[in-house]
Amino acid sequence: MAAGTTAGVWVLVLSLWGVAVSDQNITARIGKPLVLNCKGAPKKPPQQLEWKLGGPWDSVARVLPNGSLLLPAVGIQDEGTFRCRATSRNGKETKSNYRVQVYQIPGKPDIVDPASELMAGVPNKVGTCVSEGGYPAGTLSWHLDGKTLIPDGKGVSVKEETRRHPETGLFTLHSELMVTPAWGGAPQPTFSCSFSPSFPRRRALHTAPIRPSVWEPVPLEEVQLVVEPAGGAVPPGGTVTLTCETSVQPPPQIHWTKDVSDLEQGLGETGEEGPAAGSVEGPGLGTLALALGILGGLGTAALLVGVIMWHRRQRRGQERKAPENQEEDEEERAELNQPEDPEAAESSAGAP
16 A cells, blocks of 8 residues: 555656656556656646547546646556657657556455364365455465465365455455364364455455364264163153263263254263263253253143143033023922822812
8 A cells, every 4th residue: 555655656756856757567546646747748838748548537637737647536447558758849759658557455354254163074164254345356365373275175175256346346355265174183273364465565464363173073983872761762841861971081072963953062061081971961951851841841731731621611511500400300399299180189178
């Protein structure tokens, strides 16, 4: 950034003193003013000179009284070769050529979604390095412990993507790093990413380093999963204890997974020496036991609700039948206590 500005300032100073260098390469920062001197032109009018611009330059560039060309704010559209032809008062013709390149330094790159843990022996995504707002595009590089990583398609691979803004013309770079940590390697390597501008003598921009940990899984033949009770069949609300046993020394770090998803770290895990290297137990200490406990509780609650509703229906049915039975009993009693018909009563009364 400073070098580009210095170049512009020197061109301005030289133009004020009436001195210029032909066939010159100029780098200028986007948005900054740029002055190009026409060598051989008289300092004051009348002057015989011609600037060959072409394209969009005509709309922003203008010739100063001393014959120099001013671009108020350099843009990507100003890249190219500027040519000036001047004729001195004694008739001598001089040509000046300027090859102009513009640049824009992007913001500091950043590693998006950095990995906190890597597994040895398998490909792992370390993260994605992103650089935004640069011109020209430049390049992104990954570093391991301070040394540049070179993709080999085996242990190290990089997926790159370059996008250009449709309005500003500035570039956004993405670089995704995949590595396969070696067995017995560094337990916590340091990764970083850097952006290198396309122009020489420009310093690279570096991201903050990340230090994921590397763990080495124990071979499956040396690991045994013990389930208590045997078979894992328990009634609703019961508890299942899973114990990961291995005789590997020193005791390895235990990682519990379910359906290829990591369980919450630290829930019911133990790292004691001996055959029991790690376990998940208790209804609240493991995802499996917790899920079984919740399902068992829901089933028990549903069963209790069903029993209560059945008892209530039975009571209501008995209460409805009780008044009907009472009315029937009263009718039967009335029929039994009712006197005989009048004729029978009179005949019995007239008897001696």
